[in-house]
Amino acid sequence: MIEPAVDHSLAAENLAVGYDHREIIHDLSVRIPAGKISVIVGANACGKSTLLKTLARLLKPSRGSVLLDGKSIHQIPTREVATRLGLLPQSPTAPEGITVADLVGRGRYPRQGWIRQWTSADDEAIADAMTSTDVLEIADRPIDELSGGQRQRVWIAMALAQETGILLLDEPTTFLDLTHQFEVLDLLVDLNKRDDRTIVLVLHDLNQACRFGDHLIAMKDGAIVAEGNPAEVITEQVVQDVFGLAVKVIPDPVAGTPMVVPIGRHTPRTNAAGGPVAADNAVSGGVGTENPAAKALAASSAANGICRPTQR
Numbered sequence: 001m002i003e004p005a006v007d008h009s010l011a012a013e014n015l016a017v018g019y020d021h022r023e024i025i026h027d028l029s030v031r032i033p034a035g036k037i038s039v040i041v042g043a044n045a046c047g048k049s050t051l052l053k054t055l056a057r058l059l060k061p062s063r064g065s066v067l068l069d070g071k072s073i074h075q076i077p078t079r080e081v082a083t084r085l086g087l088l089p090q091s092p093t094a095p096e097g098i099t100v101a102d103l104v105g106r107g108r109y110p111r112q113g114w115i116r117q118w119t120s121a122d123d124e125a126i127a128d129a130m131t132s133t134d135v136l137e138i139a140d141r142p143i144d145e146l147s148g149g150q151r152q153r154v155w156i157a158m159a160l161a162q163e164t165g166i167l168l169l170d171e172p173t174t175f176l177d178l179t180h181q182f183e184v185l186d187l188l189v190d191l192n193k194r195d196d197r198t199i200v201l202v203l204h205d206l207n208q209a210c211r212f213g214d215h216l217i218a219m220k221d222g223a224i225v226a227e228g229n230p231a232e233v234i235t236e237q238v239v240q241d242v243f244g245l246a247v248k249v250i251p252d253p254v255a256g257t258p259m260v261v262p263i264g265r266h267t268p269r270t271n272a273a274g275g276p277v278a279a280d281n282a283v284s285g286g287v288g289t290e291n292p293a294a295k296a297l298a299a300s301s302a303a304n305g306i307c308r309p310t311q312r
Contacts, residue, residue, distance in 0.1 A: 008034070008068065008069050008084050008085070008164075008165040008166050008198065009031075009032075009034060009067070009068070009069055009070060010031075010032040010055060010066075010067070010068055010085070010166055010198065010200075011029075011030065011031040011032065011066070011067045012028060012029060012030050012031075012051075012054070012055065012064065012065070012066050012067070013029050013064050013065055013067065014027055014028070014029055014063060014064035014065075015027070015028040015029070015051075015054060015061045015063070015064040015065075015066070016028075016061055016062045016063035016064055017047075017050055017051075017054050017059055017061045017062065018062060023062070023222070024047045024050045024222050025047045025050055025051060025054070025061075025222040025223075026221075026222045026223055027063075027064070027223075028047075028051065028064075028222065028223060028224060029064075030051075030217060030224060030227070032055075032166075032198060032200055032215075033198070033214070033215050034196075034198050035192075035196035035197070035198055036192070036198065036199075036214040036215050037188065037189065037192050037199045037200075037201070037212060037213050037214045037215070038198075038199070038200045038201075038213065038214070038215040038216070038217060039200075039201055039202070039203050039209040039212070039213035039215070039216050039217070040052065040200070040201070040202045040203075040216075040217045040219060041202075041203060041204075041206060041209050041216060041217070041218050041219070041242075042218060042219035042220055042225075042242055042243075043220065043242060043243050043244075046219045046220050046221060046222065046242075047219055047221075047222040047223075048202045048219055049090065049170050049171070049202055050222075051219070052168055052170050052200065052202055053089075053170070054066060055168060055200065056085065056087040056168050057073045057074065057078075057081055057085075058087070058089075060074060068081065068084060068085065069084070082162060082164075083162065083163070083164065084164055084165060084166060085164050085165075085166045085167075085168065086107075086159035086160070086162045086164040086166070086167045086168065087159070087167075087168045087169075087170075088155050088156060088159050088167070088168070088169040088170065088172060089170050090170045090171050090174065091174070091175075092155050094143045094144075096144065097142055097144070098142065098143055099139070099140055099141060099142055099143070100130070100135055100138050100139050100140070100141055100142075100143060100146075100154050100157075101126070101130070101139040101140065103143055103154060103155075103158055104126050104129055104130055104135075104154065104157045104158045104161050105122075105126055105161070106158060106161075107125075107126070107129065107157075107158040107159060107160070107161030107162045108122045108125065108126065108161055108162070125161050125163055126161050128160075129157040129158070129160035129161040130157050132157070132160060132187075132190070132191065132194075133153040133154070133156050133157040133160065133187060134153060134187075135150065135153050135154050135157055138150065147180070148175055148176050148177075148180055149176055149177075149179070149180030149183055149184065152172055152173075152176065152180070152184050153183070153184070153187065156169075156172070156184070156187065156188075160191070165197060165198060166197075166198045166199075166200070167191070167197060167198070167199050167200070168199075168200045168201070169188070169199070169200070169201040169202070170201070170202050171201075171202050171203065171204065172184050172188075172201060173185065173203065173205070173208070174204075181205075181208070185208060185211075185212045188201070188212065189212060206234060206239070206260045207252065207257075207258075207259050207260055209230070209234075210230040210234055210252065210255075210257040210258045210259070210260075211252060211254075211255045211257050213230055214229075215227065215228065215229070216228065216229070216230050216233040216234065218233050218234075218238060218242050219242070220241065220242045225238065225241060225242055226238050230257055230258055231257070231258055234249060234258040234260065235249060235258075236248065236249050239260060245262055245263075246262070246263040246264075247260050247261055247262050247263060248260075248261045248263065249261070
């Protein structure tokens with residue numbers, strides 16, 4: 001059985017990171033809350049993935065440092081880093097024909113060595129990781145025969161098999177349909193609740209970020225614009241500043257977290273009688289309108305079995 005995650009600290013101080021002499025991140029400092037789910041959000045090319053890769057030691061900053069347990073991550077041996085921090089990159093690839101069990105087993109490689117060979121503890125860690133991600137029944141199937149959602153669960157299982165206290169995921173829901181997106185995000189909440197594992201992920205969907213994240217980090221042009229509780233970070237002004245989009249922010253009718261409703265240029269439509277619907281009323285449920293969002297808000301207290309942030 002996977003051991004409870006040990007509290008590890010992860011932070012960045014005065015980072016500057018770039019590619020080909022072009023600086024993407026400028027003098028950025030951040031401290032990742034231990035035992036929480038942190039979500040990095042922002043427009044395309046704002047530096048989200050660059051920050052995550054730098055935290056994972058895939059990129060070396062030109063200035064500043066990443067601190068893992070208070071020590072520069074570049075001063076820690078690679079194998080040791082891999083026992084503390086796991087990474088699921090964007091669109092990972094696997095060798096052709098490899099099975100689920102074989103791929104998950106590769107998560108144990110950082111814990112092998114010249115002296116320490118494969119033990120029953122490795123078998124137990126792999127079995128527990130596959131059970132946690134609900135892929136044990138497909139252990140013998142080749143990865144290339146699986147659906148997108150199944151593949152993502154297998155990659156997460158491999159990261160779990162490393163038994164790291166910190167798990168970084170770069171856009172884990174990309175290219176997944178809505179059902180599989182929520183399967184992956186629900187799984188991450190389960191893992192966080194089970195052993196207080198520190199999870200950091202990049203997401204594009206603000207509403208999913210608010211519902212599943214304990215701590216949000218909003219970025220623009222390589223810098224952090226706002227960070228903290230989703231209710232503090234996701235405001236109409238911040239969304240306008242970060243994304244250049246006019247929105248209304250209302251309570252999510254299921255989770256009670258902030259829900260972003262874009263206004264757009266073509267928001268006014270026609271109602272059932274053929275007349276126009278005002279943009280403000282369409283979002284906020286003005287007098288005399290039949291507003292589905294308002295009805296959902298009124299009924300939200302009746303929702304059962306929902307994982308709300310306050311219950312985590």
